[in-house]
Structures are given as C-alpha cells and as structure tokens.
Amino acid sequence: MHGSATVGWLLVALCAVAGASCVLRARGAGPGGRAQARGEAVMGFGMAAMAVPALWDAGPVPPVVPAWGFAGVFGTLLARELLMAARKQRGGARRGHAHHVVGAAAMLYMALTMAAGPSGPSGAAAPHHAGAGGIPVVTAALLGYFAGYVLWSGARLMPSAAGVATAGADRTAAGDDVRLRGDDQGPGPVAAPAGTGLVQQAGVAAGCRLTMATGMFAMLLTL
Secondary structure: OOOOHHHHHHHHHHHHHHHHHHHHHHHOOOHHHHHHHHHHHHHHHHHHHHOOHHHHOOOOOOOHHHHHHHHHHHHHHHHHHHHHHHHOOOHHHHHHHHHHHHHHHHHHHHHHHHHHOOEOOOOOEOOOOOOOOOOHHHHHHHHHHHHHHHHHHHHHHOOOHHHHHHHHHHHHHHHHHHHHHOOOOOOOOOOOOOOOOHHHOHHHHHHHHHHHHHHHHHHHHOO
C-alpha cells in the first residue's frame, strides 16, 4: 500500500488478530456460523498479508506479482460470498451477508488497483510511497461505506443507559431473592450456557467485524 511502514505493520497486527479470532470462532460454531467465520478468517488474514509493507517496496519481486495474487484470492472470495448470498432465503440474512460481499469486493478493488498502477519507468508497479491510484469516486464510496459501518456497529456495541439500569436492577433483584431464601453467601457468579465459549459470543463476532472494517477504511486511505 502507499502508507508508511508503521501504519502497514499496525494493520498487519490488527487484521491478523481479527483473523485468528475468526478461526477460533469457527471451531465451535454451527454449520452456518462456521462457514461465515471461515470466510471472515480468510478476509482477516488476507488483509494482514496485503498490508505487509515489504510487498509493495521495490525489490527482486515486482509489486505487481503479489497484487495479482491477491486479486485472485479476493476474486475467489467474492465469488464465494456472492454464491452464499444467493442461497440465503430470509431477507434479514441477505442484508447481513451483504457486508461480506462489499468487503470482498473492496479488497478485490484494492488488489486490482495495485496491480494496474501507478507504474514506474520499467512498467512495474511503483513502490508503496508513490502516488495513490484507483478510481476516486469508487474509493470515496467505499470509504463512506466503511466509515458509516464502523460508526454504526460501534454505537451498537456500546452499552446503553437503559441496558445498564436493567442489568443493575436484575442484579439487585437476584440479591433480594437470595436474602429472602436465607442464603447469606450472595447470588454468586452466573454460569454461562454449556458449550458457549468466549469467542462464540455475539459481541466478539461484532467486534471482529468492526476491527476488519476499521482496517479496511485505513487501507483504502493508503491506496
């Protein structure tokens, strides 16, 4: 990409952690959730690999070579996401899956942009500190989409005042119930449902998507 090496390595770490989280989530998910988590894991690790600054520096291997490789990977991922979206029957499921389609299309767009130019005197893609490429209207539309997604999903993850008050009332009611029964040891910790791990919780999955959307926004800025 055309950003600094520091930003690139931060993106590598961010996306790699998100991809690893998706791999762990896929291990304990059901068939539908497993396929979704695997697709998100491929997206996360692909973003991490694409953000490696050394790939876009002038070196023995022209940057156009990894760019076309990423184009093949994300083109395949986009075809998979489109096929999965076409198989969805419920409107809500299709709307939720549309985000994955947009993400795969954005990564394919960035890979094709890096493969097509700008070019140096020898015809190879220019190093990462060269001028930005891409179609300004498309880049701006994708930036707007991922900025909006980050704000929207971030707001949904923040606990509301009503939710905090409800949780406090529930804890108070639980304590009163224990005291009425004569149990002076308190309610104690609430056990999680059997078979539910930390990475399978809905908040973790939403946080993973928020992280990758943030990384996508940053990569588009450095395109």
